[in-house]
Amino acid sequence: MSYGLSVFKADGSLGFSTADVTWQTVAQFTVSANATVANTYSEIAGMTVIAQRQLVNVPPNAQEDYVPNVTISNNSQTITVAPQSGLTSSQCIIHVLAQDA
Amino acid sequence: MAYGFEAKNNNGKVIINDTIENLHFIGKATRTSSSSGHGTISGYSGSNNSLDGRVLHTYTITCSGTPVAFIKPVDYDRWHGIVKQSVSNTTWTFEVIISGTSTSNPPVLYCFVNADDIPVPSGETHGMIVFKSDGSSKTFDSRRQPLAITGGGTAVAPSDPTNTSGTPGTSTGHSWNYATNDHDFRSSNRYNANSDSSVNVSNAMFSCPSLAQAVYKRQMHGHKRSCGQYGCCCQDHYSTAAWWVMYRSAFRLRNGNFDAGWTVYVSGYSFSSVAEDGGWFGGGGGSWSSGSMPYTAKTINLQSNAYIIADSSRYD
Numbered sequence: 424m425s426y427g428l429s430v431f432k433a434d435g436s437l438g439f440s441t442a443d444v445t446w447q448t449v450a451q452f453t454v455s456a457n458a459t460v461a462n463t464y465s466e467i468a469g470m471t472v473i474a475q476r477q478l479v480n481v482p483p484n485a486q487e488d489y490v491p492n493v494t495i496s497n498n499s500q501t502i503t504v505a506p507q508s509g510l511t512s513s514q515c516i517i518h519v520l521a522q523d524a
Numbered sequence: 525m526a527y528g529f530e531a532k533n534n535n536g537k538v539i540i541n542d543t544i545e546n547l548h549f550i551g552k553a554t555r556t557s558s559s560s561g562h563g564t565i566s567g568y569s570g571s572n573n574s575l576d577g578r579v580l581h582t583y584t585i586t587c588s589g590t591p592v593a594f595i596k597p598v599d600y601d602r603w604h605g606i607v608k609q610s611v612s613n614t615t616w617t618f619e620v621i622i623s624g625t626s627t628s629n630p631p632v633l634y635c636f637v638n639a640d641d642i643p644v645p646s647g648e649t650h651g652m653i654v655f656k657s658d659g660s661s662k663t664f665d666s667r668r669q670p671l672a673i674t675g676g677g678t679a680v681a682p683s684d685p686t687n688t689s690g691t692p693g694t695s696t697g698h699s700w701n702y703a704t705n706d707h708d709f710r711s712s713n714r715y716n717a718n719s720d721s722s723v724n725v726s727n728a729m730f731s732c733p734s735l736a737q738a739v740y741k742r743q744m745h746g747h748k749r750s751c752g753q754y755g756c757c758c759q760d761h762y763s764t765a766a767w768w769v770m771y772r773s774a775f776r777l778r779n780g781n782f783d784a785g786w787t788v789y790v791s792g793y794s795f796s797s798v799a800e801d802g803g804w805f806g807g808g809g810g811s812w813s814s815g816s817m818p819y820t821a822k823t824i825n826l827q828s829n830a831y832i833i834a835d836s837s838r839y840d
Contacts, residue, residue, distance in 0.1 A: 427531055427532060427533050427539070428531040428539070428540065430651075430652075430666045430670065432669075437838070438669055438670075438838055439666070439669065439670045439672055439838065440672065441531050441532065441533040441539040441540065442533050443533075443672040443674050443835070444533055444537070444539045444672045444673060444674070445673060445674055445675055445676065445722065446673040446675075446676040446832055447537075447538075447539060447544055447546075447673070448544070448545045448546060448547050448671075448673075449544065449545065450545060451545070451590055451592070451638070453590065466543045466544065473676070473677070473678055473830040474830055475592075475731065475732070475733065475829060475830035475831075475832070476733065476735060476829055476830075477606070477609050477733035478608075478609070478733070478735070479609055479610065479611065480609075480610045480611065481608070486818065486819065487737075487819050487824055488825075489824060489825060490735050490825045490827065492827075516590055516609070518592055518830070520673070520676065520830060520832065522537070522676075523536070523537040523538060
């Protein structure tokens with residue numbers, strides 16, 4: 424690497440390098456069942472943003488559990504989580520990631 | 525930023541500063557149980573009874589934050605996915621599905637949490653910490669193996685999980701007691717490939733929760749009319765055979781590709797046969813089933829989800 428930061432483990436092997444990083448965690452939050460949440464992160468304006476969803480505490484085989492929709496807007500700064508139209512939504516962990524493309 | 529510390533990579537992207545969170549390695553989750561099944565449609569032994577099978581491994585880890593779990597496959601040819609994540613107090617439980625029926629070669633689950641949720645032993649006094657503007661909470665702590673996400677994007681499984689294309693429906697006009705399945709419920713040919721140069725089949729691990737579910741059902745109705753001599757005293761006989769499979773979306777790592785597909789979660793078969801009571805041919809019939817469908821046949825949560833890739837060897 425020509426510049427950046429590397430962290431080595433006690434045995435001298437590489438543990439972390441900024442040169443390897445392609446996506447960065449921006450935030451992680453939990454949205455309650457049937458809730459609508461909008462969070463804004465000004466530091467990721469204009470970046471490429473993706474959101475990972477993981478349902479929490481729901482049975483996978485006994486009922487219909489619906490994941491909420493995620494919308495990215497406002498020049499990629501605002502993450503809105505809301506139930507799918509006409510459906511209930513289950514509790515969900517949202518993991519927001521950004522890439523300075 | 526007006527002051528503080530900032531690190532960028534070779535492309536000038538900000539990787540560390542006082543606002544961007546970094547996940548850190550909390551440990552590998554402990555596998556507590558395994559079960560396997562559904563290599564065939566449960567309860568049915570006729571034609572087209574083959575499924576891909578699945579193994580469910582359960583893992584737990586205790587931590588104060590909300591962990592992001594990465595699956596490190598041991599057998600990269602199989603499909604993997606986290607189908608359930610739950611928490612009780614600070615103990616998190618993950619249910620991981622894998623295609624196939626062998627419980628050997630279980631994957632390893634690497635877990636990561638925010639810097640503030642990582643306990644640091646008192647003896648570790650050297651390293652670098654980046655604090656947020658409040659001066660107390662952290663975005664980065666070099667003493668606890670920060671996560672480097674090396675690849676990622678979004679992925680979604682194809683809309684049809686079964687090798688026989690199209691939705692298996694209900695058909696009538698079959699002979700009484702006819703029960704021969706004509707739909708290939710396996711999923712081995714059904715996936716969407718996502719090109720990703722960070723994926724290899726030696727050290728790569730991924731995080732991508734399984735969101736999509738599908739229940740597919742094939743049903744056949746049979747009928748026979750029996751009449752006595754000279755066409756009198758006719759009776760109707762009816763039969764119904766139904767095969768169903770529930771799927772969860774699952775993922776596979778190939779060199780240069782992240783594949784999004786499906787694997788079976790549960791399956792079942794039911795059969796009923798009824799003859800009208802009385803008359804020349806008597807009543808009778810009966811019915812039985814292996815399990816019950818979780819809900820009516822449909823696909824839900826078929827949406828793109830973010831996937832991320834990392835190098836597991838950095839955390840061994």
